[in-house]
Amino acid sequence: xxxxxxxxxxxxxxxxxxxxxxxxxKDPERRAACEDDPLLFCRTYLxxxxxxxxxxxxxxxxxxLRGRGRGQRVVRDRGPA
Numbered sequence: 001x002x003x004x005x006x007x008x009x010x011x012x013x014x015x016x017x018x019x020x021x022x023x024x025x026k027d028p029e030r031r032a033a034c035e036d037d038p039l040l041f042c043r044t045y046l047x048x049x050x051x052x053x054x055x056x057x058x059x060x061x062x063x064x065l066r067g068r069g070r071g072q073r074v075v076r077d078r079g080p081a
Contacts, residue, residue, distance in 0.1 A: 038062045 025031040034041040039062045042050040054062075 036066050038065050 030044060034044050039054055039058065
């Protein structure tokens with residue numbers, strides 16, 4: 001369920017977001033390292049979701065994704081369900 005936000009509150013949230021966006025990343029080197037490595041991105045920014053080693057399947061998918069431009073989809077046959 002989506003809550004309605006009053007005009008003043010929404011504006012405050014937007015201004016806060018804009019300030020953070022203009023400031024840039026806290027650690028540009030970390031961000032650059034994660035840019036072309038989806039597994040490193042997951043471990044760096046979402047460690048609470050990725051706390052076990054990646055499987056060979058995930059590593060293969062990550063190799064497929066590396067070097068592709070942002071916003072491009074990768075469709076892969078995962079075999080029988």
